[in-house]
Amino acid sequence: MATTVSHDSIITDTIATPADSLSNDSIAATQPRSMLQRHSAMTSDSTRRPRLSRTRISAGRSDTTKIVRTKVDLDNTVDFSAKDSMVLTGRNKAYMYGDGKIVYGSIKLDANEILMDMDSTTVYAVGTPDSIGEIIGNPIFDDNGTSYEAKTMRYNFKTEKGFITDVITQQGEGYLTGGQSKKIDENTIYVQNARYTTCDDHECPHFYMQLTKAKVRPGKDAVTGPAYMVLAGLPLPLAVPFGYFPFSEKYSSGIIFPTFGDDYNRGYYLSNGGYYFAISQNMDLALTGEIYTLGSWGLRAQSSYLKRYKYSGNFNISYLKTITGDKGMPDYSKSTNFQVLWSHSQDSKANPNMSLSASVNFTTSGYTRNDLNSYYSNAFTENTKSSTVNMTYRFPNSKWSLSTTANVSQRSQDSTLAVSFPNVTITMSQLYPFKRKRAVGDEKWYEKIKISYSGQFNNSLTAKQDEFFKKSLIKDWRNGMKHSVPVSATFNVFKYINITPSINLTDRMYTTKVRREWDPIAGNEKLDTTYSFYNVWDFSGSVSFDTKVYGFFQPLPFLGNKVKMIRHVITPTISFTGSPDFASPFFGYYGSYEYNDSQGRLQKKEYSMFPNSLFGVPGRGKTGSISFSLANNLEMKVRDDNDSIGERKISLIENLTLSQSYNFAADSMRWSNLNTSVMLRLMKNFNLNLSATWDVYTYALNSSGNPVRVNKLRLSEGKGWGKLMSTGTSFSYTFNNDTFKKWFGGGDxxxxxxxxxxxxxxxxxxxxxxxxxxxxxxxxxxxxxxxxxxxxxxxxxxVPWNLTFNYSVNYGYGDFDYKKLEYKGKITQNLSVSGNIRPTSNWNFGFSASYNFDRHKIAYMNCNISRDMHCFTMRASFVPVGPYKSYNFHISVKSSLLADLKYDKRSSMSNGVRW
Known part of the structure; x- marks a missing residue:
């Protein structure tokens, strides 16, 4: 049943009719309910059916005998309806039962029972109890997109004022519930004894702020008087004299509230407070700071930027001034540290010819030890930090490309800083200069010749951080240029053998040259450094032969038919390499001088005139060597009914390589060390890589009693061809729920x-x-x-879980055994373990640890526990062992609106925590 009331006029003709003679077309013929009984003054007996008015509502004239014209001062048409029944009494009063609805412009009201009085332009709405006593159909009021749910509601269409009890409305990310509310106008509501929460279970929230009084501007903000926090139904002694809750859904600037806490060494602090600048849709900026009661302070600037289809990135710049202890006391210290983090990436669609990328992590040596946020992160255990900025430009329709790079490497252990900037590289991709543009007939041999080019310019310096800016750009910085031109070709002879001749030309350009001489009066070496432009070039030629040899083996029948075939692939390679002796005085790369040693004997010392050069110098001595390399691959083909083709391959040895060389031109020690490498595919996702170097010569003591390598093969001494000199491998593996699924019957x-x-x-x-x-x-x-x-x-x-092992082991020469004239072997191991487990959907436990094999104890461990408590979260991190024992406890609301409603408790790494 629906009726429309126009704001122009309401014309009614009223005919008094006994209730028992009402016709079927009566608008209301049902027993009035509670609201009618509460608000009708037509009878004193609530059980007696009142006399009703048969009403026809029209927009113009009436054909009745008695006409009463009433002017209603409204700005919009009022549409109202009821699902169950509607009763119109008097002239302008309506009762709606069962899902009543009223629409007035942008205002909508739904409730189970509604009383509308057009004389006073007011409505009154309530919910009603059902058969089991639960209230259903509570009033829901919608004003221009802002919705309010309440137990009772009275509203005036004309003045736009209303009174609401037990309101429930969503404002921004939170809910405003309970209490008594007065709607003053479209944009203002006053509430009393209400509560505000960001928990979506607003009927029984896990936490809320109890507001004694507040002023709410829907969609904008809320300002409250005294308020206190209630957690899990328990009032806490955490109160604020006033509060401000912004509801803006727009991207805008605003204040970042700080975090309160205390540190053992620096006192109480306010941290991460400042201001957020919404610069544009593509960039933002957050300026925050921290201050401590004992004098320490810090500043931080964070920003993210994004240009769609162009670039994206972020940066974080921090500055810390740390003061510990009391001034004038022995434990007083003062330090300044900073950190620069920058990450930038360019979209490939932005420019197909140029790309820019950056990954900067520059930190002073003491920053990590003084930054509270670093205690429980991986940054605290990093010993080496590196930064790289790279720009590459590829010339259109050309084989040329230009790349420039800046590299910074830091070693926290000794505060060493290595900077390489600028580094410029020019490359020309491979081309065939003698290839015909329009080939006719077979390819000529000279058409297979290929050539490429690469040029480098580097400038670098390695120094301590506190001495870095004191170094001289000319005397201390190392710089140089290098040009490389490889020329090669590949020919096939006898159908199975590949022959590859090649020539490599290398030119180095340096700006310093050092000459040395002996000063007999002073009894020491004198250096003479000249600054000019010097060319240091060399060349070498080589030719290599390689082929592949296949061998097949089929197991005997009595061994079963599971294995169909075993294949062995051998790839032998032989190469000859030659180059002149670049230590000859003809080239001028090396010098020498004579001196008398402590025993008066005449000695001759040779030296390089380009020490510590970036690209090195050509080697001494002639080279005329032959190199041998043998690569092996072993596979097995087995029957498999589960495979689509009925068979599958199994790798027995993925790769086993042996290589060694012999230098004919050398006067001694012509054999090189034997190098071996092996790769085994142990599992589907796990490969074992192992490389080793074998020493083929023996050792003896020189005149000073120090061990030196001598020109005697171990084989001639009956000690075998080689002794293991160095080897090592590393691997990592992750175990999780799927690892043992087959074992527990989960299937694949x-x-x-x-x-x-x-x-x-x-x-x-x-x-x-x-x-x-x-x-x-x-x-x-x-x-x-x-x-x-x-x-x-x-x-x-x-129960999701994972456990990751990272293990590395290396073997090398250690101490020298003077009795056996052999080096003793030394094993170095590193093991780190990390993992987490989620026993329930809300709990999560994680840890990471590293083990020191030399000291036989855990070097570092970081544990963390987190609990998801629906609308807020709790985290606890602690370092239980090592010199950095500490803990951190954090509990906060999830909502970004109340992100500053949190509690942090942490210790310092040096406060003597004991477990």
């Missing part, structure tokens, strides 16, 4: 997928109790009383 995911595909049904249990007459078996949800049930009928064990 591919098998499940194949099974589901064959059955063309989802992987859900079947309810076999359903009879065929009802449509046969049906799929049901595999849950019982809210518990996930597995395929075996038991509760599904679903």
């Amino acid at each position: 995911d591919k098998d499940k997928e194949k099974k589901n595909t064959d059955n063309n049904t989802p992987d859900t249990p079947i309810d076999d109790d359903m009879s065929p007459q009802q449509g046969g078996p049906r799929r049901t949800n595999n849950k019982k009383n809210g518990i996930q049930i597995g395929e075996n009928g038991y509760m599904a064990w679903n």
